Amino acid sequence: xxxxxxxxxxxxxxxxxxxxxxxxxxxxxxxxxxxxxxxxxxxxxxxxxxxxxxxxxxxxxxxxxxxxxxxxxxxxxxxxxxxxxxxxxxxxxxxxxxxxxxxxxxxxxxxxxxxxxxxxxxxxxxxxxxxxxxxxxxxxxxxxxxxxxxxxxxxxxxxxxxxxxxxxxxxxxxxxxxxxxxxxxxxxxxxxxxxxxxxxxxxxxxxxxxxxxxxxxxxxxxxxxxxxxxxxxxxxxxxxxxxxxxxxxxxxxxxxxxxxxxxxxxxxxxxxxxxxxxxxxxxxxxxxxxxxxxxxxxxxxxxxxxxxxxxxxxxxxxxxxxxx
Amino acid sequence: xxxxxxxxxxxxxxxxxxxxxxxxxxxxxxxxxxxxxxxxxxxxxxxxxxxxxxxxxxxxxxxxxxxxxxxxxxxxxxxxxxxxxxxxxxxxxxxxxxxxxxxxxxxxxxxxxxxxxxxxxxxxxxxxxxxxxxxxxxxxxxxxxxxxxxxxxxxxxxxxxxxxxxxxxxxxxxxxxxxxxxxxxxxxxxxxxxxxxxxxxxxxxxxxxxxxxxxxxxxxxxxxxxxxxxxxxxxxxxxxxxxxxxxxxxxxxxxxxxxxxxxxxxxxxxxxxxxxxxxxxxxxxxxxxxxxxxxxxxxxxxxxxxxxxxxxxxxxxxxxxxxxxxxxxxxx
Numbered sequence: 001x002x003x004x005x006x007x008x009x010x011x012x013x014x015x016x017x018x019x020x021x022x023x024x025x026x027x028x029x030x031x032x033x034x035x036x037x038x039x040x041x042x043x044x045x046x047x048x049x050x051x052x053x054x055x056x057x058x059x060x061x062x063x064x065x066x067x068x069x070x071x072x073x074x075x076x077x078x079x080x081x082x083x084x085x086x087x088x089x090x091x092x093x094x095x096x097x098x099x100x101x102x103x104x105x106x107x108x109x110x111x112x113x114x115x116x117x118x119x120x121x122x123x124x125x126x127x128x129x130x131x132x133x134x135x136x137x138x139x140x141x142x143x144x145x146x147x148x149x150x151x152x153x154x155x156x157x158x159x160x161x162x163x164x165x166x167x168x169x170x171x172x173x174x175x176x177x178x179x180x181x182x183x184x185x186x187x188x189x190x191x192x193x194x195x196x197x198x199x200x201x202x203x204x205x206x207x208x209x210x211x212x213x214x215x216x217x218x219x220x221x222x223x224x225x226x227x228x229x230x231x232x233x234x235x236x237x238x239x240x241x242x243x244x245x246x247x248x249x250x251x252x253x254x255x256x257x258x259x260x261x262x263x264x265x266x267x268x269x270x271x272x273x274x275x276x277x278x279x280x281x282x283x284x285x286x287x288x289x290x291x292x293x294x295x296x297x298x299x300x301x302x303x304x305x306x307x308x309x310x311x312x313x314x315x316x317x318x319x320x321x322x323x324x
Numbered sequence: 325x326x327x328x329x330x331x332x333x334x335x336x337x338x339x340x341x342x343x344x345x346x347x348x349x350x351x352x353x354x355x356x357x358x359x360x361x362x363x364x365x366x367x368x369x370x371x372x373x374x375x376x377x378x379x380x381x382x383x384x385x386x387x388x389x390x391x392x393x394x395x396x397x398x399x400x401x402x403x404x405x406x407x408x409x410x411x412x413x414x415x416x417x418x419x420x421x422x423x424x425x426x427x428x429x430x431x432x433x434x435x436x437x438x439x440x441x442x443x444x445x446x447x448x449x450x451x452x453x454x455x456x457x458x459x460x461x462x463x464x465x466x467x468x469x470x471x472x473x474x475x476x477x478x479x480x481x482x483x484x485x486x487x488x489x490x491x492x493x494x495x496x497x498x499x500x501x502x503x504x505x506x507x508x509x510x511x512x513x514x515x516x517x518x519x520x521x522x523x524x525x526x527x528x529x530x531x532x533x534x535x536x537x538x539x540x541x542x543x544x545x546x547x548x549x550x551x552x553x554x555x556x557x558x559x560x561x562x563x564x565x566x567x568x569x570x571x572x573x574x575x576x577x578x579x580x581x582x583x584x585x586x587x588x589x590x591x592x593x594x595x596x597x598x599x600x601x602x603x604x605x606x607x608x609x610x611x612x613x614x615x616x617x618x619x620x621x622x623x624x625x626x627x628x629x630x631x632x633x634x635x636x637x638x639x640x641x642x643x644x645x646x647x648x649x650x651x652x653x654x655x656x
Contacts, residue, residue, distance in 0.1 A: 012499065015492065019499050026512045033511070141636035143588050143608075145595050146629035149615065153622045262501025265596060270615070280504055281596060284511070292508060299501040307498075 001321060005311040012304045016297075017069070023296045024065045028057075033289040035081050068293065077294035082286045087294040090279060095298075097175060098275035101267060102260050104191060105198035110253060112203050117210020117249070118242055121218060132207065139204030148197040148270040155193065173272045194271045198264070202256055209252050213245040247317045251310040258306025262299025385649040392645020395638035402635055406454035431623055438623040440613070446623065449605060450631050456517055456606040457587055458635070463521035464528055464586035469579045471525060472532030473571070477563045479533065480540025491537070494530035502527060506589070507598035515601045520593075524586055532578045539571045573650035580643035584636045591632055607632050 027033045036051045052058055056067065071078065077087035120129040156168035171177070171190040180186045217223060218241050226236045261276070268277040276295060283291035315321050386392060431438045437446035479490035509523045543549060544567065552566050568575075591608025593599035595615065600606040607628045614624035 011492075012495075015495050015499055019496050022496075023500075023505060023508060026508055030508075030512045137637060137640065138633065141584070141588075141640060142629075142633050143591050143595070145592065145611065145615075146625065146632065149611070149625045150622070150629065153625065259501070262504055265503055266592065269596065277504075284507055284598070296501065296504060296508075299504065300499050303499050303501075 001315050005308065005315065008311060009304070009308050012307065016300050016304055019300055020069075020293070020297050021062075021065050024068065024293060025061050027289050027292055028061050028064060033287045033292065035289060037287065038081075072294075072297060077297070078290040080283075080291055081288045082283075087290045090291065091276060091294055091298055094274055094276045094279045097273050098261065098264055098268070098277065100175065100191075101194055101198060101264060101273065101275060102257060104195045105202070106253065106257050106260070108195055109199045109203040109206055110249075112199065113206035113210050113249065114242075114246070117207045118214050118237070118245070120207070120211045121214030121245075122237060124215065133211075136204040136207050139200050142200065143266075144197055144201040145266045145270060147200045148193070148267065151193050151196055152270070172270075175273055190271075194267050194273060197267050197270065198260075201267070202260075206249060206253065206256070210245065210249050213248045214241060217241045217245045247314070250317060251314045254306050254310035254313060258303045258309075261302035262295070382649050386645060389645040389648060391641050392649075395641040395645065398634065398638040399642065402454065402638070403458065406451050406458060410448065410451035410455070437627045438621075440624055441617075441621070446610075446627055449610060450607070450627055453605040453607045453610050453628065454631060454635075456600055456604050457590060457608070457632070460517055460520055460524070460590045460600075460606065461583045461587035461635075461639075463518075464524040464590075465579050465583040467521060467525035468528035468582060468586075469532050469575060471529035472578075473536050473568065473575060475529065476533035476536025477540050477567055477571075480537040481544055481559060481563060481567065487537070490533065494533050497527055497530045500527075503589070503592055503596070506593055507596060510593065510598050515599065517600065517604055520590060520599060524589060528582055528586065531582065532575065535574050535578055536571055539574060540567050543567050543570055573646075577643055577647045577650065580639060580646055584639040584643070587632065587636055587639070 031037070035055055036048045036057070039048050039051055056064055059067075068078070075088055077091070079085065080087055080090060083090070116132050120132050123129055152172045156170045156172050159165065160168040169189075170192050171186075172193050173190075175187065175190050177186050177190075218237075223236055223240055226240055227233065231239075263277075264275060265277040265281060267273070268275040269281055272278070276298070279291060280295040282288070283295070429435065429439045435445050435447065437450060439445055440449065475490050475493075479487040506523060506527065509526070510520060513519045513523055540563075544562075549562060549566050552562055557565070587607075590599055590606060591611065594606050594608030595612045597612055600609045602609075610628040611625060614621065614628070617624045
């Protein structure tokens with residue numbers, strides 16, 4: 001088990017290198033991301049040439065990649081081309097905003113998915129089950145930005161206009177009003193809509209996992225044995241079924257959370273939250289190659305890390321996996 | 325993530341226990357023309373009557389799936405609206421022309437979906453946007469299915485190093501942040517609809533490749549493949565004549581479902597400003613232009629959003645129906 005986890009982890013390192021190399025090649029071969037483009041208006045052609053030499057842009061791409069990687073391993077992702085700031089510190093700053101969203105979004109989604117999933121399984125084919133199943137279908141079919149925009153329109157702007165409020169009941173710009181900070185009412189008002197949007201993005205598939213896993217456990221022999229012994233149904237569900245059905249959900253959650261570090265573009269963009277996703281989108285717009293590359297690398301590292309966590313947790317939670 | 329869970333348990337079919345299949349008698353006169361129509365008259369399939377009855381049972385099972393039938397009808401309607409009705413009855417210059425004095429208005433008898441800020445009819449814009457969205461969705465599904473089937477079959481049949489290389493390549497998709505990388509790639513390769521199809525397919529083929537590889541691995545141990553090999557069939561012939569015909573069900577299901585994923589991905593990219601660019605319009609692009617219009621112009625968000633929602637729901641339900649009909653034993 002341990003060797004398997006370790007092997008999967010070790011395989012993912014060269015994969016990460018290949019993945020970042022591909023992106024590096026794309027970025028370096030795109031006119032829009034050329035770091036010297038803004039110098040092109042200069043009358044003196046030697047300005048561009050000097051900059052190209054300083055950045056080593058005339059070297060073969062693998063050589064440039066090697067140089068970038070050597071620095072990246074030591075935590076140096078270079079300097080932004082548009083702002084005179086280290087990419088590492090820009091990513092660190094925005095990381096906390098992304099992390100807050102992931103934390104609250106994952107927590108809320110997990111609770112919702114657990115409750116609905118277990119309910120739908122226990123009351124399989126009831127009206128409630130059908131309603132929730134339909135909702136998960138809609139959740140999967142609805143792009144998160146459609147939900148986000150409609151949520152702003154109907155939960156923030158509409159109540160404000162209808163009741164003539166000074167401010168919308170729920171905020172939709174940033175995580176705090178300017179000047180505010182910390183865990184306060186203002187923070188919660190800013191958090192509701194982005195967390196809801198994020199939840200719609202991930203909760204549907206989690207609910208279906210939980211429902212399927214609970215159904216699986218409910219039809220297992222040990223649940224039948226417990227019932228046959230005379231343990232009340234409620235107790236069997238809580239003590240035996242739910243606890244065991246959480247194992248697949250937890251691992252799926254770990255993998256999905258890893259993906260969220262590079263997947264919050266939409267939520268952060270709609271709600272103007274200065275996280276990593278928004279940093280990346282701004283960099284894409286201004287052609288800021290070092291930030292783009294840094295973001296892809298960090299997102300990839302998180303995916304690899306959380307895959308490792310998922311593997312380890314699976315072994316910790318399920319002794320059968322550990323022993324095999 | 326969700327694809328791995330068959331939804332077959334969601335809809336029980338008490339009349340279909342899946343066991344009665346081979347006992348049903350299929351009349352010969354009905355079976356024979358069907359086989360010709362399918363092009364399965366050759367020795368390898370037609371020799372077994374089961375192959376014919378499976379098609380008929382598939383149709384019968386699919387017809388029982390009310391939701392899937394409804395979805396199929398909905399999808400046909402959407403395609404006809406976008407590709408037939410729109411070009412005939414809504415000439416692009418006339419109905420998409422701007423009317424600045426009109427500006428953005430809500431739904432009315434004259435403009436059922438309202439007009440945008442330039443006074444253009446949203447109904448016409450959504451139908452024309454649908455042309456691009458659907459073209460990209462179907463295009464990505466077809467191209468990625470062809471690529472994925474090819475690589476999956478090769479990986480499964482050849483095994484060893486070939487398999488390792490192809491499967492590690494499919495692992496790449498699990499590591500890369502998809503939307504971000506696609507946005508970068510579209511900057512690199514251009515944002516025309518055809519480029520979008522190939523860039524998205526470049527990422528999407530991996531899913532189907534895994535499926536086909538798995539199927540190939542189990543099929544190549546079967547006696548009929550061994551027999552074909554003993555008879556001197558080449559690898560190419562084994563793949564095309566013996567393995568792929570047996571994978572057609574899962575491939576079709578995957579193709580259908582990937583239309584939905586492709587439409588959502590395209591609209592996400594367009595919404596971020598890195599997908600379709602004018603003069604092309606897609607549903608995602610309509611939402612991109614409406615992204616700050618949540619004051620009195622909610623209809624600019626609502627109707628393109630509904631177009632995506634309805635299409636994707638229908639495609640997914642159709643895919644589920646196909647899966648249930650093709651493989652009634654696929655209970656989780």
